[in-house]
Amino acid sequence: MNALAWLAPVALPIAGALLWPVVGPARRWLLVLAPLPALLLGVFGAPGPPPQLNWLLLEAIADLDIGSRPLLVMTAFVWMVAGASARRIGDDRPAFASLMLLTCAGNVGVLLAADVVTFYVMFAWMTFAAYGLVVHHRTESARRAGRVYVVLAVLGEVALLAGLLLAATHAGTTAMPEVAGSLATAPGRSMIIGLLIGGFGVKVGLVPLHVWLPLAHPAAPVAASAVLSGTMIKAGLVGWLRILPLGEVALPGFGATLIGLGLVGAVLGVVAGTLQSDPKVLLAYSSVSQMGLITTAVGLGLVLPDDATAAVFAAVAYAVHHGIAKASLFLGVGVHKAGTRGWSHRTLLAGMGLAALALAGAPLTTGWIAKQTLKSVADALPEGGGQPLTLALSLAAAGTTVLMVRLLWLVREPSGPRSSPRSDAPADARGVIAPWASIVVAVAVGGWLLPLAVPDAPSLLPLTTSGLWDGLWPVLLGLVPCAGWLRYRPDRRLARASPRPAIPAGDLLLLIERLAPAVSIPAWWLLHRFDAMERRARTFQDVGRVTVRPGALIDHLEDRLTGWRTAGALYVLIGIAVTVALALGTA
Amino acid sequence: MTIGAALPVLLLATSLVPAIATFFIPERSHRLRTALNVIAAVVKVVLVGALVAGVLYFGLEFEWRAAFLPGIDLVLRADPIPLLFVFLSALLWLTTTVYAVGYLADDGHRSRFFGFFGLCVTATVGVALAGNLVTFLVFYELLTVTTYPLVVHDGTAKARAGGRAYLLYTLTGGALLLLGTVWLHALAGPLEFGQTEVVGALAVNHRTTLTIVFVILIVALGFKAALVPLHGWLPQAMVAPAPVSALLHAVAVVKAGAYGIVRVVHDLFGLPLAQDLGVLMPLTIVAAITIVYGSTRALIQDDLKRRLAYSTVSQLSYIVLGISVVSLSSTTGGLVHLVHQGIMKVTLFYCAGNLGKRGVHRVSEMDGIGRRMPVTMLAFTVAAVGMVGIPPTAGFVTKWYLGLGAAEAGQPWIIGVLALSSALNAAYFLPPVARAWLPPDPGERSEPTGRALAGEPGGWLLLPPVATAVSVLGLGILAGAPLSPLTWAAFIAEELMPS
Amino acid sequence: MSELSLAAGVLVLVVAGPLLGAVLAVADHGHASSRLVGLVTGLIASAVTVLSVTVAGSGTPLTLVLLAGPGLELTLVADGLAVAMVVMTTIVAIAVAGFATSEDRESPQARHPRFWPVWFALWSALHLLFLAGDLLTAYLMLEAIGVAGAALVSLDGRRHTLLAATRYLYAELVASMTVLAGIALIWHQTGSLRFAELGPELSAHPEGWLALGVVTAGLLLKLPLAPVHLWLPAAHAWAPSAVSPILSAVVVKSAFAVLIRLWFLASPGLVTRHGAQLLGSLGVVAIVWGSVVALRSAHLKQLIAYSTVSQLGFLMLLVPLMQAGSADAWRGGVLYAVAHALAKAALLMAAAVIAEDAERPDVEAVIGAVTRRPLAVFAIGVAALSLVGLPPSGGFVGKWYLLVASLRTGQWWWLPPILVGSLLTAGYLLKLLKRAFATDDLATSRPTASPVAGVGAAPEAAAEPADVGFDARGALALALALVTVVIGVRPAALLELIDIGAPLVTGGG
Amino acid sequence: MNAPMIVAAVVVVVGLSASFAGVAIRGRLRGLVTMGVGTVVMLGVAGPTRPATLGMTLMAGITLAGMLVFARILARLIDGDEPDRRGIDEARR
Structure with a gap:
């Protein structure tokens, strides 16, 4: 029974994916129920200790530590909601459904894996299965997004493999806790940590490596985007939390870089996001920005080893909050695209407004709790380093508010039941509203459930008045420029005339794409010449026929x-x- | 003739006798020929199973010895390493025979084909079970000779050119191997595999000669193991029909070379002596260069089978790399890759054969083929993913162990090479898969020119790739299982490693 | 006594048997029926078997003095070398007999009145030469073989065969007279021509070297060794298909046997390092030059003839290694000679069968032969195994010992020629095999298969039944080739036979 | 090497060079005959005049004569001259 509890979360989705073509009409419910065992495991925990699985992969070890349990609950919940809204897509494209299930298995597996090999296997499995989701629409932009996604994914995986190999060799075992522990004293530690940060950074969207995110997430269907931004992006975070020697050794250098890159990400996400005209790209940039904040939390953990547990909790809390909020926003966009009329449009706006507020960290919302815990950790920085950091966090919150207003602006008109063949959600919105509604409720309530899920969470809940004000002023600050813009916005036609955003999606990528030919073309030419040369050389082998x-x-x-x-x-x-x-x- | 001696000979006979019989089967009686060959293959797999069980569980000793030259015996001995290779060749002979029956349905010379096919496998098993260097040489040369008619089976000008290049390289390799064997024999007298102390004793006053002999042997075997400067024949021998490419370039010929290097480094010279002579580092460097070179050359090959050929050149050197790095994990990695690479590459060649049957020979022609040949392309995808080393396939297990071994041996630069080659593998394996499943614009998919007939080929051609693709996944996921090649390779590595 | 007399009787039968056949053939005015040929061949074969069994059993050479008269001495010595050579000759002769009789129906020359008598006479002369105990008998037999060979070559009276025969006979004459001059010198210096006796006195005599030098020169031309191989290409290229196997396989070994018997059994004292190294280097020249010209030649039988020139070079490598005192060299060299004879005869028979089908003498005749004559092509393949020296063939064992000997005696410089020679041999034999498997455009001469483009060239040969009737002569060639494989797998028996009466060597292997 | 042997040796060498240098078949044949006579004489005077030497010389002489006659017959059968080079190419035509 105990083994079943541990194995079912991963086994059920895989079985579902393999049996998808065989299972009859009931398969539509499979998408929804597949993550259920993971949810139950997360909420109630397993009856006994994790079983010994040394026949699986290379002596697989499963475990559920404190940090990843709430994440597991969030992931499972978001997967169920996404699954529910993706049921109709699943019908006409069985490949999409099985890929969704495979990715779910990988996502859940990452949270459960406790040894380096299984973790890497699940991580890679999730990454490459998600490729299928990204390129689902088979449009040229989807293919380009897929290409960029795969290239960066492969580079990330390769760096990760190298880092894990070196770490595992030094530790002598593949169990993650020991590997993280021994990393502190490993020779060539900085190279290993650099590789690990880079490897997971690709998935988390660390600034220079984030270029695939604004392309891939919007390209995927809405249900997939919700999961991509909501839960899969967190897998990278889990990797950092488990493998980096948080709490064992102070790594000021890496800590500072993470904090720096996190903040740059936060700012870039906001600036680029607001200039977008497609709501899904805007939300993708919002993910980059939010993950930037989480990265600062991890950076803090590295700088202050003794506050590491608090930093980890802050990061996890923030991740859970962001997961649910972002998923609800993506699903909301999905509902909008599916076409809403009259009262359903108004409820949609209300729900998305609520999620937007949460994301901006307005008081009494999950976002507010997460931001406050993050600020409290920042305050612990020695010699007053904390002040500028908390200020930066508040400014980021203001930025997010601007971003959210822009989003609501883009979604303001009811988009009647357009019957364009391309729309990825069916004409009638019935099938999509119910799951969306459930996740909005979760956004409202989730924040308060967090302490319950994690019994010994430090009592950081800032229910003081200063905390309330601390949450409110950034939101107000954010609303000021929006009001100004609404009042004096330029002619409506001009806004609509230039659909191309000032900064196209995947900002840095364009730079790279322009530079790349300078390198790839000569390389290709050289290889072809070498090939031709060898083919000519072969005539030398025909001794008999060389020359008369x-x-x-x-x-x-x-x-x-x-x-x-x-x-x-x-x-x-x-x-x-x-x-x-x-x-x-x-x- | 105790049972201990009978089994190895029986193993040889199960492919020799049917092969000779097949020569005399008239071309028209297909059923008889197919039945004979498939049954022979099944019997061989059963025998190998018995052999493996005997050695691993009951610790029996299987050895057959016959006087060859005065003072030198022909020896067939079933040590653990040979079993690994025999296990692989027996299994893949079965699948490839099934595949060949389907593939050559309309070929005019099948009796001749299956005859030489059987002889080739007999030689491979002989190479695997060889107990001393002379027996190894005998079967090694027999392998070269019996595979030539297979390479030129089509009889076209291109096939002959490929055959000529093949013989030019492999016979030169054979001559060098003869030179090395004779020299070692002149120095050390009759030499059995496993008696590393004999050569060790020589090292006292023959250091330079032993180094020269080592280099000669490695270069000789390098021709078939396709180390960089000596790999020229492999891409050209791709003109052979698909089942031949599958068996030869995934199992028999190239593996004989790599397997030979394993035997020479471990069972003849012994790792400590090789390390002491300082020959292992150059071998590692050559292997590393081959890995990267093979992958880069594969990048620009538009012809699918040539791309697979260059990939074989690169993948073979994983085995050599694993062997030449002095650490437990990398030896395990090298040995297990012997099996994994075989199974993955065979799958790819089966799929390439199926695609070839449908007129798709070039990577550029693979757009949208996934829709019309889903099963073949699924097997191709699994094997391609395996070659790149993406978990949970067998390829990942090898890369993991090679990397682990490299780090253990204190040579982290090898991990860099592995990383680079994985990236390159991805660069030349994933795009064809992507093109197959995601044609450029689904709307007006350009139907490839009329030649490409729709639909999957027959059952005979589908069963083998599916079976091997499943085993690629199986070997990856169940790597830790008791009887998996990995545990087996680890068991061997522990025995070999001096520490 | 009875033991000795049985052996003596057998020896006489071995030598006289073929003569009996010749006489019967003449009596039957030339049209020897296959029954007669079969009977005589069977008789000789059994005699040779008994001989080899007794010699192998006793482990010591068998000597028999037939004529002890002052003027005419005739002693027969059946030592390892002699018996091996006789066995080789018999096997090839049996194969050729089978080949010629089955050939009766088609080609005229086998029924030529003079064929069978001369053929049996040649066979008898070969036996006597190998078993000869003294130099004079050897010389006389060399001359007889020369004449018989030339006669057989010029059998069908066409202009080019006559020309080839003349060229062959003239070269034989010059060589024989040189040998005779040498014999005169030896007789002058030692007073005895018996191999066993002439050695000590010759080496004691101040001018012993002159005599040995002159005889050797004559033997080299008769062998023939590369630079002076003027007569071989024409003779072997134009010999009729039933004759060329005997010529290329066995006749060339006659001078070789006399040379090594003279150098190492008779007068080892006279053999100097320089002399041996000179012969060895001439051997290397032969190997390289023969192979290179064979690679270039477009005429099927010419290619095989130059292959013989090259392979004789391999045999000569035995001389320097023996001089350096390596028993392995003797063993390897003689076994290689036997293996080469069998393989070359098989190759020639198979090539003759294929060339007859295509009615054209050049190499293109072999195109697509694998569909028409599978057994013959397989015979060429197996023969190639032995000629190139790939295991499991007799050629491999021979080369193995030559390589071991050259390493053990420290003369490593013979290694490259052996290896490169083997590769070149593979080169020109591949020319044949490559064409044998050709089934498409190259088949210009015979439109056997219209090239089917596209997926896997399935020649329409698939339509017509691929297996032609059982061709006896192809099977015969294959059987002969497989004998070399048997030698290759079980060489121990033959090696022990060759070791009987081998020259006593100091040190070495 | 007594004096008469040396004279015979000279005759042999002359015959040898004539047989190779000879222009036409007849020229070569004459050279061969000279060489034959030289060698037989050489053998005859070689040893002490014992019956053995006489017997051998007789036998060698007869066989050589036989060969030369056969060579003469072949020469007559070939109308026209014999080509100098390897005797394959022209023969084929």
Whole structure:
């Protein structure tokens, strides 16, 4: 029974994916129920300790530590909601449904894995299965997004593999806790940690490596985007939390870089997001920004080893909050795209407004709790380093508010039941509203459930008045520029005329794409020349047919040799030579 | 002739006798020929199973010895390493025979084909079970000779050119191997695999000669193991029909080379002596260069089978790399890759054969083929993913162990090479898969020119790739299982490693 | 006594048997029926078997003095070398007999009145030469073989065969007279021509080297060794298909046997390092030059003839290694000679069968032969195994010992020629095999298969039944080739036979 | 090497060079005959005049004569001259 509890979360989705074509109409419920065992495991925990699975992969070990349990609950819940809203898509594209299930298995597996190998297997499994989701629509933009996604995913995986190999060798075992522990004293530690940060950074959307995110998330269908931004992005965070030696050793250097990159990400996400015209790209940039904040939390953990547990909790809390809020926003966009009329549009706006407020960290919302815990950890920075950091966090919150207003602006008109074939959600919105509604409720209530889920969470809940004000002023600050913009916004037509956003999605990527040909074209040319050269060289191998000239020489020489006169001369010569050799040679 | 001696000979006979019989089966009687060959293959797998059980569980000793030259015996001995290779060749002979029956349905020379096919497998089993260097040489050369008619089976000008290149390289390799064997024999007298102390004793006053002999042997075997400068024949031998490419370039010929290097480094010279002579580091470097070179050359090959050929060149050197790095994990990695690479590459060649049957020979022609040949492309995808080393496939297990071993041996640069080659593998394996499943614009998918007939080929051609693809996943997921090649390789590595 | 007389009787039968056949053939005015040929061949074969069994059993050479008269001495010595050579000759002769009789129906030359008598006479001369105990008998037999060979070559009276035969006979004459001059010198210096006796006095005599040098020169031309191989290409290329196996496989070994018997059994004292190294290097020249010209030649039988020139080079490598005192060299060299004879005869028979089908003498005749004559092509393949020296063939064992000997005696410089020679041999044999498997455009001469483009060239040969009737002669060639494989797998028996009466060597292997 | 042997040896060498240098078949044949006579004489005077030497010389002489006659017959059968070179190419035509 205990083994079943541990294995079912991963096994059920995989079984579902493999049996999808076989299972009859009931399969529509499979998408929804697949994550259920994971949810139950997360909420109620398993009856016994994790079973020994040394026949699986390379002595797989499963475990559920404190940090990843809430994440497991959030992931499972979001997967169920996404599954529910993706049921209709699943019907006409079985491949999409099985890929969704496979990715779910990977996502859940990452949270459960406790040894380096299984973790890496699940991580890679999730990444490459998600590729199928990204390119589901098969449009040219989806293919380009898929290409960028795969290239960065492969680079990330390769860096990760190298880092894990080096770490595991030093630790001598593959169990993650020991590996993280021994990392502190590993020779060449900085290279290993650099590789790990880079490897997971690709998935988390760390600034220079985030370029795939604004392309891939919008390209996928809404249900997939919700999961991509909601839960899968957190897998990278889990990797950091489990493998980096948080709490064992102070790594000021790496800590500072993480904090720095996190903040840059937060700002870039907000700036680029607001300039977007497609709500899904805007939300993707919002994910980059929010994950930037979480990265600062991890950075704090690295800088202050003794506050590491608080930093981890802050990061987890923030991740859970962001997961649910972002998923609800993506699903909301999905509902909007599916077409809403009259009262359903108004409820949609209300719900998305609630999620937006949560994301901005307005008081009494989950976002507020998460931000406050993050600020409290920041305050613990020595010699007053905390002040500028908390200020930056508040400014980021203001930025997010601006972003959310922009989102609501983009979604403000009811988009009637357009029957464009391309719309990824069915014409009638019935199937999508119910799951969306449930997740909005979760956003409202979730924040308060957090302490219950994690019994020994430090009592950081800032229910003081200063905390309330601390949450409110950034939101107000954010609303000021929006009001100004609403009042004096330029002519409506101009806004609509230039659909291309100032910063196209995948900002840095365009730079790279322009530079890349300068390198790839000569490389390709060189390889082709080398190939051709070898093919020409092969003619040398045809000894017989190389050129006529040497052949003729041999024939000519042979003819002379077998002529009587030359043969006669040679015969006499050899006779003399042999005789002389016999005469003077030593016996 | 105790049972201990009978089994190895029986193993040889199960493919030799049917092969000779097949030569005399008239071309028209397909059923008889197919039945004979498939049954022979099944019997061989059963025998190998018995052999493996005997050695691993009952610790029996299987050895057959016959006087060959005065003072030198022909020895067939079932040590653990040979079993690994025999296990692989027996299994893949079965699947490839099934595949060949389907593939050559309309070929005019099947009796000849299956005859030489059987002889080739006999030689491979002989190479695997060889107990001393002379027996190894005998079967190694027999392998070269019996595979030539297979390479030129089509009889076209291109096939002959491929055959010529193949013989030019492999016979030169054979001549060098003869030179090395004779030299070692002249120095050390009759030499059995496993008696590393004999050569060890020589090292006292013959250091330079032993190094030269080692280099000669490795270069000789390098021709078939396709180390960089000596790999020229492999891409050209791709003209052979698909089942031949599958068995030869995934199992028999190339593996004989790599397996030979394993035997020479571990069972003839012994790791400590090789390390002492300082020959292992150059071998590692050559292997590393081959890995990267093979992958880069594969990048630009548009012809699918040539791309697979260059990938074989690169993948083989994983085995050599694993062997030449002095650490437990990397030896395990090298040995297990012997099996994994075989199974993955065979799957790829089966799929390439199926695609070939449908007129798709080039990567550029693979757009949207996934829709029309889903099963073949699924198997191709699994194997391709395996070659890149993405978990949970067998390829990942090898890469993991090679990386672990490299780090253990204190040579982290090898992990860099593995990383680079994984990226390169992804660069030349994933795009074809992507093109197959996601044609550029689904709307007006350009139907490939009329030649490509729709639909999957027959059952005979589908069963083998599916079976091997499933085993690629199985070997990856159940790597830790008791009887998996990995545990087996680890068991061997512990025995071999001096520490 | 009875033991000795049985052996003596057998020896006489071995030598006289073929003569009996010749006489019967003449009596039957030339049209020897296959029954007669079969009977005589069977008789000789059994005699040879008994001989080899007794010699192998006793482990010591068997000597028999037939004529002890002052003028005419005739002693027969059946030592390892002689018996091995006789066995080789008999096997090839049986195969050729089978080949010629089955050939009766088609080609005229086998029924030529002079064929069978001369053929049996040649066979008898070969036996006597190998078993000869004294130099004079050896010389006389060399001359007889020369004449019989030339006669057989010029059998069908066409202009080019006559020309080839003349060229062959003239070269034989010059060589024989040189040998005779040498014999005169030896007789002058030692007073005895018995191999066993002439050695000590010759080496004691101040001018012993002159005599040995002159005889050796004559033997080299008769062998023939590369630079002076003027007569071989024409003779072997134009010999009729039933004759060329005997010529290329066995006749060339006659001079070789006399040479090594003279050098190492008769007068080892006279053999100097320089002399041996000179012969060895001439051997290397032969190997390389023969192979290179063979690679170039477009005429099927010419290619095989030059292959013989090259392979004889391998045999000569035995001389320097023996001089350096390596028993392995003797063993390897003689076994290689036997293996080469069998393989070369098989190759020639198979090539003859295939060339007859295509009615064209050049190499293109072999195109697509694998569909028409599968057994013959398989015979070429197996023969190639032995000629190139790939295991499991007799050629491999021979080369193995030559390589071991050259390493053990420290003369490592013979290694590259052996290896490169083997590769070149593979080169020109591949020319044949490659074409044998050709089934498409190259088949210009015979439109056997219209090239089917596209998926896997399935020649329409699939339509017509691929297996032609059982061709006896192809099977015969294959059987002969497989004998080399048997030698290759079980060489121990033959090696022990060759070791009987081998020259006593100091040190070495 | 007594004096008469040396004279015979000279005749042999002359015959040898004539047989190779000879222009036409007849020229070569004459060279061969000279060489034959030289060698037989050489053998005859070689040893002490014992019956053995006489017997051998007789036998060698007869066989050589036989060969030369056969060579003469072949020469007559070939109308026209014999080509100098390896005797394959022209023969084929």
